[in-house]
Amino acid sequence: MEKKRMDCPSLPPGWKKEEVIRKSGISAGKCDVYYYSPTGKKFRSKPQLSRYLGIKFDLGCFDFRTGRTVPGKLQKSKQRLRNESLGLSKGKPDLSTALPIRQTASIFKQPVTKVVHHPTNKVKADSQRATEQPRQLFWEKRLKGLRSFDVMDEALRTMELPKGLQGVGPGTTDETLLEQEERVHLARKSLEEALAVDCLVRAAESVEDMSSEGEASP
Amino acid sequence: MEKKRMDCPSLPPGWKKEEVIRKSGISAGKCDVYYYSPTGKKFRSKPQLSRYLGIKFDLGCFDFRTGRTVPGKLQKSKQRLRNESLGLSKGKPDLSTALPIRQTASIFKQPVTKVVHHPTNKVKADSQRATEQPRQLFWEKRLKGLRSFDVMDEALRTMELPKGLQGVGPGTTDETLLEQEERVHLARKSLEEALAVDCLVRAAESVEDMSSEGEASP
DNA sequence: CGGAGTGTTCAC
DNA sequence: GTGAACACTCCG
Incomplete structure (x- = not known):
């Protein structure tokens, strides 16, 4: 049911989205979202997706969890490059x-x-x-x-x-x-x-x- | 060198620990740890070890990778029983x-x-x-x-x-x-x-x- | 050795 | 307190 790969209109043709519910452990019940490229490669996070697509496809307004493009979404509200704040902010x-x-x-x-x-x-x-x-x-x-x-x-x-x-x-x-x-x-x-x-x-x-x-x- | 079976002080007498370094693939350089019972049976994970030893030997503070017992280690911080929280936490x-x-x-x-x-x-x-x-x-x-x-x-x-x-x-x-x-x-x-x-x-x-x-x- | 599934961390 | 991102375990 929740493990079927669905088409994702907000991404280029051929990309699929999958939702998997954790079955056990302390995080049981949590839902993980994955994407699959047309060639079948699995993507587990927005940064990973972004890296792969390059700057040609802007994911700024893309919501990884829902798979939809939200116009109101701030470009970089979250999803700051991991290194960015790591030393520019403190220390x-x-x-x-x-x-x-x-x-x-x-x-x-x-x-x-x-x-x-x-x-x-x-x-x-x-x-x-x-x-x-x-x-x-x-x-x-x-x-x-x-x-x-x-x-x-x-x-x-x-x-x-x-x-x-x-x-x-x-x-x-x-x-x-x-x-x-x-x-x-x-x-x-x-x-x-x-x-x-x-x-x-x-x-x-x-x-x-x-x-x-x-x-x-x- | 790194494939020699070593004694493991944190386990009962006769148990050995072995480390094997991966040579190729995307995980090249990663290190796999195995344990051997006195009778020679091979163990590849902490749950497997725990199942075999039973409750007489508490592995709660045992770190599988290093082979040492870490007092500070929370009993269950990692290695929570796989089924545990399903349904007890939410829903x-x-x-x-x-x-x-x-x-x-x-x-x-x-x-x-x-x-x-x-x-x-x-x-x-x-x-x-x-x-x-x-x-x-x-x-x-x-x-x-x-x-x-x-x-x-x-x-x-x-x-x-x-x-x-x-x-x-x-x-x-x-x-x-x-x-x-x-x-x-x-x-x-x-x-x-x-x-x-x-x-x-x-x-x-x-x-x-x-x-x-x-x-x-x- | 790979990868799915789960744990851990860090920014908010 | 929450959840995104990623590290890690464990087993095929």
Whole structure:
């Protein structure tokens, strides 16, 4: 009954909404709402949905629980980006510029991406492509408050800037900003694909390891 | 290295703890914890462990991941009995006394056990032994919130009382309660053994059926 | 190792 | 006190 996937008119075609009632435990009776993309991927929260859809589809007035778009809803009334208030509001702003921001002469030429949840949990620098790509006006925005999504979603998200760093530069129109953000969106997809491939390679390697278990170790 | 079985001081003598790190997938790097009984049986979760040890060994303050007993840990802060709050917190308490509670004049004399996962999935009444056994003060406790365990483990567990039913009677000391619960624990073992045997018999019978497939059916 | 289902936290 | 968001457990 309450577990059927329903069409959701407020989302793009093909998206479904599901409601599940908790059956046991201290939170029994509570209702969880999930969404499914046309490809079948499950979404468990509004931020997760928002990350996936990108800025092309504005969820500002979308109510996750009901699945409806409410015109009266304040853009950001809730749903503040989790990092936002975490240090801008209270406590001393964290201006530490330790990783992932390389604090050298070539700061603008060699940004560093810290991939926290990667299997090997190491910090890498993509030194090759960084200098070839076009310079971005708001390069901080490439990391600030945004997260990876789509294919890997939760798996790889945890890129953030030290709190307190702000973008500066000549005044820009909203149009320009949107373009920039969309480019960020696409760039992220590329990065995630690359990381996904890396994961697969690792998995393959570990299979090889198992089939050569009797041999001498390196 | 991390796959060695270690002694676990917070458990009875002879129990071992093992940690295994996931090598690939989106949860790569995550650590799984297992325990082994003195006889070598593997345990993969706290509920499974708890079911096996019975009430004689209180795991309320036991942290499964670390293997240590944490005094500050609220008894039930996590690991609340899975069925507990359903109906007790909000909404109308479910006082329905449909099966497995027989709602007749002989309610105390003929409790009914609903064995959900049994091959034939039927409701049985143990009319013979029920009247012979000593009456239990908290007879509801024989089913409420407890589950079958050990030999069959997960296989047979799913016995529960309608929510909202509470034990009543003359005040009792904790000692008495513990004794009662321990007897429940032992009785459950007997029941499970019986059911296990029954399962084996059925399996054997079906083998016979197969070997006599060409004959006329009864 | 994945994922559904549940617990926990934090902002309000 | 409530509920959104997300971490985690547990079992297939």
